[in-house]
Amino acid sequence: MEKIFKKITTITAINYIVLIIIFLIIFLIKDNGERLASRVLSTNILLGSTIFSIALPILFRTGFYNKSYKNKKLKKNEYFVMKLLIIISVFIGSLFALYAYYFPILKYHLYLSFLFGLWGLYSVIPSKRIYEKDIITYMVEK
Numbered sequence: 001m002e003k004i005f006k007k008i009t010t011i012t013a014i015n016y017i018v019l020i021i022i023f024l025i026i027f028l029i030k031d032n033g034e035r036l037a038s039r040v041l042s043t044n045i046l047l048g049s050t051i052f053s054i055a056l057p058i059l060f061r062t063g064f065y066n067k068s069y070k071n072k073k074l075k076k077n078e079y080f081v082m083k084l085l086i087i088i089s090v091f092i093g094s095l096f097a098l099y100a101y102y103f104p105i106l107k108y109h110l111y112l113s114f115l116f117g118l119w120g121l122y123s124v125i126p127s128k129r130i131y132e133k134d135i136i137t138y139m140v141e142k
Helices: 002-029 039-071 076-102 107-123 128-137
Strands: none
Touching: 002 076, 002 128, 039 076, 039 107, 076 107
């Protein structure tokens, strides 16, 4: 089980590093001139950020919990797949937030996209305490 936790921690750290590098690149090349914001683009970015950072991780957690409840256990590799799907989903949601930062969108949608992206990133921070609770909650076999 410790190997799975180390893999999850490594994947999460790599995603964080990639997001920070992309943010720094966008920050350096971004033109701060006035551009017209598109309501359609703003809505789509906000929707993408919301779906990938909040909705899909909740859906994955609920689906895998129902599977573990029905089978009275969850295999190690299924738990790893669940965590991997959640991390990838949050990564894509955070990319939507960075996309919102680069392109001209409505300020309200920009702030919400960043808030949802940060909430998603916060929710996948690897922690021993959360990991131990997940093992109990999802009834992961040892």
